[in-house]
Amino acid sequence: VTLRFARVTFRDDAVADLRRLAERSRPTLLEVFRLLKALDAGVLVPVPLHDYAKTGDLTERGKIVVGVEGEPEHRIVVRDLGKGAFEISQVIAVEDRTADLPYLLAGLRLGRLEDPISRSDAQRRVARIRRLRDG
Amino acid sequence: MCYETFRLLLDVAEDVAIAQRIREHDAKDNGNRTTLGEAATEFGIDLEAL
Numbered sequence: 001v002t003l004r005f006a007r008v009t010f011r012d013d014a015v016a017d018l019r020r021l022a023e024r025s026r027p028t029l030l031e032v033f034r035l036l037k038a039l040d041a042g043v044l045v046p047v048p049l050h051d052y053a054k055t056g057d058l059t060e061r062g063k064i065v066v067g068v069e070g071e072p073e074h075r076i077v078v079r080d081l082g083k084g085a086f087e088i089s090q091v092i093a094v095e096d097r098t099a100d101l102p103y104l105l106a107g108l109r110l111g112r113l114e115d116p117i118s119r120s121d122a123q124r125r126v127a128r129i130r131r132l133r134d135g
Numbered sequence: 136m137c138y139e140t141f142r143l144l145l146d147v148a149e150d151v152a153i154a155q156r157i158r159e160h161d162a163k164d165n166g167n168r169t170t171l172g173e174a175a176t177e178f179g180i181d182l183e184a185l
Contacts, residue, residue, distance in 0.1 A: 004172065005170060005171040005172030005175065005182055006170040006171065006172060007171075008170070008171040009168040009169060009170050009171070010168065010169045010170075010171070010174055011160070011164055011167070011168065012165055012167045012169075013160050013163075013164075015169050015174060015177075018174060018178065022178055029178065029180075030180065030185065033171075033174075033175060033178070033180050033182065033185060034185050036171055037171070037182050037185055040171050049150055049153065049154065061157060063153060075149075075153065077153060077156070077157060087168070089157060089160050089161075089164075090153075090156060090157075090160060092153075092156065094149065
């Protein structure tokens with residue numbers, strides 16, 4: 001049994017994301033695999049979701065930025081399983097990234113962010129940004 | 136709101152959105168896993184040459 005290219009595994013949802021991506025952008029698909037090959041080889045470190053690590057349920061989660069000129073940016077959402085193994089849960093486009101901001105602000109204003117930890121964390125970060133801006 | 140603040144808020148929003156999606160996906164995880172090598176084969180990608 002070889003472990004080559006087996007340290008990185010995909011959930012079914014992530015494979016479905018790849019199939020959609022294959023129809024939209026072959027260059028981005030190739031870049032995703034290039035990055036995941038580097039992750040498998042231990043020469044790429046995902047960006048941790050620092051602000052949520054202390055909550056427990058998102059511990060060891062991270063993201064990898066996928067940027068290809070002329071193509072929408074994507075994020076590979078990764079879970080560190082330890083001992084060099086990683087699990088990919090999603091490969092998502094962020095071309096609609098600006099749509100997330102109204103979602104966040106409306107959620108904070110209207111209390112629609114159901115997870116209290118996410119809500120308090122987002123509120124704390126927004127307050128910090130406002131202090132930086134106003135200071 | 137200045138552009139710098141807007142960008143910072145986008146970063147916050149992105150992490151919140153990703154966190155929300157992680158929870159949704161965790162809830163419907165069926166436990167099936169595909170290795171990087173198997174996925175590359177499905178998409179006709181030669182990882183050795185990449």
